Amino acid sequence: MTLDKFFNPKSVAIIGATEDPNNITSVVITNLIEMGFTGNLVPVNPHHDEVFGLKCYASLLDVKELIDITVISIPSGLVPEVLRQQARCGIKNAIVLSGGFAESGHKGAVLEEEVKTICKEEGIRLIGPNCIGVLDNYSNFSTSFLPWTKVKRPGKGNLGILSQSGSYVVSMMDMLSLEGIGVSKVVSYGNRVDVGESELIEYLTDDESTRVIGIYMESVDDGRRFIKASGNCTRSKHIVALKAGRQDSGIEAAKSHTGAIAGKYEIYKAAFKKSGIVEVYGLAEFMDACKVLSMQKPAKGNKVLVLTNGGGFGVSVSDLCGDTGLDVAPTPESIRDTLSKKFPEYFILKNPIDMTGSSGDEDYGTAMKSALVNNDFFDAAIIIPLMPPHTMTEGVVDIISQMSKESGIPVVICMVSGVYTGEIKKKFEEKGLPVFPTPERCVKAMSVLVERGRMNG
């Protein structure tokens, strides 16, 4: 059985639908309308005849047309009854946004068990409860109940996000929009009574629009299945995981949060390694790893060229490469010979190649051509084009991008974020070159490409 209907339903019943702006169903519906969702929307609520101009039904049992999925946002105590109704109508899929289940104490936990039993008995597939649900950026379907005015919807891309935490999913969408990183599918599965990350990874492995999967997890649904699904997935795609609940303090918090038994962290660590998953430890690192893997390919080795017009950045990046096991290998004699004929005496040719503040656009082309295109010594390159000197113009974007292509190796850009540099960053990323705003984030991103290269063999 496939999860397709969760992402691309033809008809959706919104249970509890209302126009009341304080009720989240009103946001779900207005979001869908704003996104241009072309499927059929069917509001269900005994208190209304019409919602946002759509005919509203008193009960699911009154709906004549075929419904692919229900989106349920009603007090938790009423959820079991709705699920039973939808079973009678032959509706096989549900996304339960409502909270008030295991996360809220004993009574909720009992209710959650009931929901689980109904799903099993009736063959209903369910995402949630206590979640944001889904966003499919290609079908324009979403159950997010946060207005797109407050949380900007990210553009289309090849990144899929899976998360136990709703707040993480929302924050990630916000950050991804601002960063200009596109997503394919997003799933917040909350208390995970049925559909969980393992099955979603299996599904996304076959999803053409997804190339990289980023997961925020506090616990795992099924360890064995997770390792098998991930290991299979990472043969052709990439998975990045942020495991929350590593420290005692975090494990305690996770237990309160989603009722998750976070488990022994070391076991997760070993499972990630075994499955070819890149583990990260922070939100920016998560974003950066997803971004670099979605834009560049893994490196074949760890010999990295560092090329810059700012000496201080060369020093910092070299330090950080040392910290993360990247080899700032000395520039081979042959390359130095070639470059010494083309460059002024005061350019520093050992790695880092520091062309000083008096270099310009064309010098980047010259250095990259000799060091990377006509030579296969380096496995990857970190390019740090500082823009302030008047000799540096946006023309450098085309030059670096062209040489990167010709080199055939992964290239990442370090460029601090300012007002003017923000514009240049955009241009680099339009050309497929990921830009990171600090030496530490840039080196970390490169180390992800090297790590993935090593895993692949």
Place this chain on the structure above:
Amino acid sequence: MTLDKFFNPKSVAIIGATEDPNNITSVVITNLIEMGFTGNLVPVNPHHDEVFGLKCYASLLDVKELIDITVISIPSGLVPEVLRQQARCGIKNAIVLSGGFAESGHKGAVLEEEVKTICKEEGIRLIGPNCIGVLDNYSNFSTSFLPWTKVKRPGKGNLGILSQSGSYVVSMMDMLSLEGIGVSKVVSYGNRVDVGESELIEYLTDDESTRVIGIYMESVDDGRRFIKASGNCTRSKHIVALKAGRQDSGIEAAKSHTGAIAGKYEIYKAAFKKSGIVEVYGLAEFMDACKVLSMQKPAKGNKVLVLTNGGGFGVSVSDLCGDTGLDVAPTPESIRDTLSKKFPEYFILKNPIDMTGSSGDEDYGTAMKSALVNNDFFDAAIIIPLMPPHTMTEGVVDIISQMSKESGIPVVICMVSGVYTGEIKKKFEEKGLPVFPTPERCVKAMSVLVERGRMNG
């Protein structure tokens, strides 16, 4: 002798002045005009009669008026002669922007020695060579030769920046502007033949407009003096240091960059500790440490309240607190009792206090009042107000800010960066509450306040 004339000169001779946009003196002059520098600008260049409408002199020897300082940007070989001329004119201060000294090989090193000797013999104080020089945001004096259109000038503030690397200074200004962090004075001293960080620290210790000093260093000018000056400074102010050249790869790069012998890193580490300096390892961390110290006071202990409406963030922040030695101490019974009467059953009251996505502005006030204002159990607080729920409005800024003031403890905000949240971030920071865009950066910033508190206490 004081360094005042470097920051607030009444009259400045620009040696090598021209309107040629490819010559950096033209940028220095236009920058100064744009900043509204009110001192006297005196261009010196035998090839021009007038530069930007200012009378231009063939030689320093022709200038009749009193000159406080020269700004020298001419080929390095001509610098010694100009220094001798200025000595004859009784001009006691110079900033040499020109490169072509020790960083460029043997010939340059000899020239640099000559410059050093002249300074000693003639009693000339010199910043540089091979540097960006200074920015004083209160006197509106700067020798930066990067146009403010490409590198936005940061606003006025209490942060002083000292750096051996010019590219770091420039990048930092760009980042600080974007972040809205204000600076007092910035000094890039490059090859440091005379004025170095130790003396600058002594100077800034007495500078009323500076509260926090951030230093990028590859090497130290005078170890003993540095420790003494820093130790003295950190009794009333804060110093944050980023030491580049820690790893073999970085030490090699530093040697090529500023000719700096980076020295044994462990010695620096010990010196920083001894002097009350906060050491950081990356550019973002540098910015964040400077920012948090300029906006909040050190914490008296390590017991941190974590308050949020997003459970996942509570978990992550708890993990990271565990990583950095912050104690997410369980909420005392008395506070839990009080809050359990005011809050719905499903709010989680142990630390982190997770008020879930259904809480709103006022709940933040309620929680902070009970946990922080009417109780002195916690030493500090990390507040994570996620804005997407409709119950969260910008009104939360005033509430959190008011409670922070009443609590008397340091408070930092974690708020991911998106389009809408960017606006709220600004409002928080206008109220003096620093906002950090990820759990990891927020916890790290808080750990700086705890570390400084421990040092002082």
